[in-house]
Amino acid sequence: MTIPASLYAPRPCRLLETSDLTPQEKLFRLQLADDTSLGHQPGQFIQLSLPGLTEAPISIASSPTRGPVFELGVRRAGRLTSALHQLAPGATIGIRGPFGRPFQLDALRSGPLLLIAGGCGLAPLRSLIQYCQDRPEEFGAVHILYGARSPADLMFKDDLAVWQRSDRLDCRTTVDRTPAASCYDGDTGLLPELLSRLDFDPTDCRAVLVGPPPMYRPVIAELRRLGLDGDRRIMLSLERQMRCGVGKCGHCSIEHLSCCSDGPVFWLEEVENLRGAL
Amino acid sequence: MLKQLAEKDLLRLLERIATRRRLLTPQRQSDGSRLLLPWPGGLPELVGTPLQRKPTEIFFPQLELLMELDNSGDVRLPVPADKPVALLGLDHFDLAAIAFLDRFFLSRPTDDAYLRRRHDALLVGLSGLAGPQGATLPPAETCDLELILVPDKLLARPHAKLGEELLAGFTAADPTALRAIDRSPAERPATLLAAARLLQEDQVPEAFWEEIAARCIACGGCNFACPTCNCFGVQDRTFGNRTERSRLWDSCQLDAFMREAGGHNPLGTETLRTRRRVYHKLVADPLRWGELGCVACGRCDRACPTGIGMLALCEDLVRR
Ligand SMILES: Cc1cc2nc3c(=O)[nH]c(=O)nc-3n(C[C@H](O)[C@H](O)[C@H](O)COP(=O)(O)OP(=O)(O)OC[C@H]3O[C@@H](n4cnc5c(N)ncnc54)[C@H](O)[C@@H]3O)c2cc1C
Ligand code: SF4
Numbered sequence: 001m002t003i004p005a006s007l008y009a010p011r012p013c014r015l016l017e018t019s020d021l022t023p024q025e026k027l028f029r030l031q032l033a034d035d036t037s038l039g040h041q042p043g044q045f046i047q048l049s050l051p052g053l054t055e056a057p058i059s060i061a062s063s064p065t066r067g068p069v070f071e072l073g074v075r076r077a078g079r080l081t082s083a084l085h086q087l088a089p090g091a092t093i094g095i096r097g098p099f100g101r102p103f104q105l106d107a108l109r110s111g112p113l114l115l116i117a118g119g120c121g122l123a124p125l126r127s128l129i130q131y132c133q134d135r136p137e138e139f140g141a142v143h144i145l146y147g148a149r150s151p152a153d154l155m156f157k158d159d160l161a162v163w164q165r166s167d168r169l170d171c172r173t174t175v176d177r178t179p180a181a182s183c184y185d186g187d188t189g190l191l192p193e194l195l196s197r198l199d200f201d202p203t204d205c206r207a208v209l210v211g212p213p214p215m216y217r218p219v220i221a222e223l224r225r226l227g228l229d230g231d232r233r234i235m236l237s238l239e240r241q242m243r244c245g246v247g248k249c250g251h252c253s254i255e256h257l258s259c260c261s262d263g264p265v266f267w268l269e270e271v272e273n274l275r276g277a278l
Numbered sequence: 279m280l281k282q283l284a285e286k287d288l289l290r291l292l293e294r295i296a297t298r299r300r301l302l303t304p305q306r307q308s309d310g311s312r313l314l315l316p317w318p319g320g321l322p323e324l325v326g327t328p329l330q331r332k333p334t335e336i337f338f339p340q341l342e343l344l345m346e347l348d349n350s351g352d353v354r355l356p357v358p359a360d361k362p363v364a365l366l367g368l369d370h371f372d373l374a375a376i377a378f379l380d381r382f383f384l385s386r387p388t389d390d391a392y393l394r395r396r397h398d399a400l401l402v403g404l405s406g407l408a409g410p411q412g413a414t415l416p417p418a419e420t421c422d423l424e425l426i427l428v429p430d431k432l433l434a435r436p437h438a439k440l441g442e443e444l445l446a447g448f449t450a451a452d453p454t455a456l457r458a459i460d461r462s463p464a465e466r467p468a469t470l471l472a473a474a475r476l477l478q479e480d481q482v483p484e485a486f487w488e489e490i491a492a493r494c495i496a497c498g499g500c501n502f503a504c505p506t507c508n509c510f511g512v513q514d515r516t517f518g519n520r521t522e523r524s525r526l527w528d529s530c531q532l533d534a535f536m537r538e539a540g541g542h543n544p545l546g547t548e549t550l551r552t553r554r555r556v557y558h559k560l561v562a563d564p565l566r567w568g569e570l571g572c573v574a575c576g577r578c579d580r581a582c583p584t585g586i587g588m589l590a591l592c593e594d595l596v597r598r
């Protein structure tokens with residue numbers, strides 16, 4: 001009998017470099033130990049494994065156009081992610097994947113893009129933003145709207161600065177509140193307000209949303225008000241507890257769908273009427 | 279071809295099976311229940327109440343070692359057992375549940391942990407007058423060979439090449455012997471189908487779920503007893519430099535089942551969890567697999583301490 005390669009066995013990766021993104025989030029640069037490319041597409045995730053601490057799903061935060069080194073932006077949330085934050089370059093980390101349905105790039109090439117992220121949601125969107133940066137001829141205007149709690153919570157600040165300087169990208173940030181002594185010069189308020197002030201052409205425009213659960217409904221309502229109505233206009237990436245990443249463990253189900261393998265990226269109309277999806 | 283097995287033939291058949299396989303047969307316990315256990319020799323207890331524990335646990339056990347990891351990143355997978363297993367005495371419910379899990383775990387991407395146990399396993403079905411108090415069990419055909427109990431006789435019919443090989447040399451039976459029993463195929467209970475329809479049409483009021491949920495003590499028994507439940511969690515145990523990573527059954531009736539690290543919980547109330555238990559089998563599974571995820575075996579009804587197993591709940595739902 002030939003048993004197929006194990007669905008559950010992690011592949012070793014080398015941790016090349018880490019850096020702080022915010023007080024609770026770090027960037028990890030990794031490469032597969034056999035130096036091959038991960039072979040992912042923007043929007044996909046990996047299952048990150050540490051012996052003794054099981055696994056956690058983490059979005060791939062860099063674009064496949066950037067070669068075999070890939071990056072993760074990870075928040076210290078619990079046991080596994082805290083242990084990860086303690087690791088130094090040179091450490092070995094296990095990964096499985098890439099898994100999941102990626103952002104539907106073909107549908108995003110037709111017109112202007114609104115890439116909207118809240119909190120940790122910028123990690124998967126960064127993969128798509130880098131992809132757009134590296135293949136500018138394939139995409140129309142790209143508007144990035146990123147919301148965080150406070151200026152200190154903005155992830156990927158170096159990238160944000162580069163994107164804000166770029167002529168090809170329009171990048172705006174907003175925070176819930178600005179402390180008195182802050183040199184932050186972006187907007188304050190929630191994402192729908194930032195969106196309502198944006199000047200863009202809704203014809204053929206597509207929006208991609210990734211953020212915490214409370215973000216979706218208000219942002220979707222605003223997008224519709226601005227003219228993004230009808231099918232295949234709004235794409236979103238959903239988060240669930242995930243144990244296997246491959247449609248077997250049952251933890252990530254959204255009614256009859258498995259978030260890990262039917263998603264995590266969905267068109268809005270695929271999930272909007274499913275109980276508990278948004 | 280239909281065969282007829284005298285007692286000594288049945289024993290010969292079991293010996294044949296046991297030369298190449300680890301044979302499990304039904305054995306009666308002191309409380310009258312029957313369990314699938316390694317064949318101790320002698321005649322198996324074919325007649326009686328349904329197998330107490332779900333036979334799918336042989337292929338998807340409560341706790342299963344997935345691999346051993348060491349800190350350098352090396353992974354060691356478990357070695358498949360040197361003898362594949364043979365399960366004897368499976369009724370049509372058991373076989374339907376195994377077929378359900380086969381499709382679930384073996385459809386792409388193939389679950390290698392399940393396949394390691396399932397591959398080359400022999401399934402021996404059981405039908406005819408083998409139910410409790412001589413009740414008739416419907417045909418049990420999705421197996422390698424089927425034992426059929428008719429008045430005064432045990433018949434055997436192969437359903438696959440392996441079954442044919444195992445039955446070679448035994449006396450042919452007169453096919454009319456089957457006319458002595460009811461051979462109508464098993465059908466799912468009407469209340470289950472009616473409840474599924476109501477759910478599919480979104481006609482179940484929220485108040486129904488609230489009321490049922492109020493009775494649930496979140497023991498997980500319904501899930502753990504169910505032969506088609508396939509949800510699992512993952513657990514690591516570390517011994518020095520070596521970690522054992524295992525999977526273990528999980529229950530959607532427990533609060534932590536879907537709770538995310540950030541606190542968001544899409545199944546954050548007993549009501550949502552109760553609805554999920556039923557919805558998943560009666561609506562989600564048909565959408566995904568074209569078939570109800572409940573084979574109507576009744577195990578959850580027997581396990582549930584508060585009387586809200588699947589069949590009881592469906593009856594209640596349809597009655598209202
Ligand atoms: C598709 C996807 C992409 C993601 N991308 C990122 C990313 O790019 N960056 C990032 O920072 N985060 C990301 N996350 C979130 C990240 O997976 C979680 O923060 C991470 O799992 C936390 O792991 P932990 O071990 O540190 O947390 P812990 O809280 O220790 O928990 C580990 C896991 O076990 C679950 N759990 C907790 N308690 C129990 C219990 N009692 N019983 C059973 N299970 C329990 C948790 O819900 C969690 O999934 C993503 C999640 C998904 C689904
Ligand atoms: S009756 Fe209960 S235990 Fe049996 S298959 Fe249906 S849900 Fe599972």
Ligand code: SF4
Pocket residue numbers: 493494495496497498499500501531581582583584585586587
């Ligand atoms: S067996 Fe009954 S009480 Fe226990 S979790 Fe299931 S429905 Fe609730």
Ligand code: FES
Pocket residue numbers: 241242243244245246247248249250251252253258259260261
């Ligand atoms: S994470 Fe296991 S089924 Fe989706």
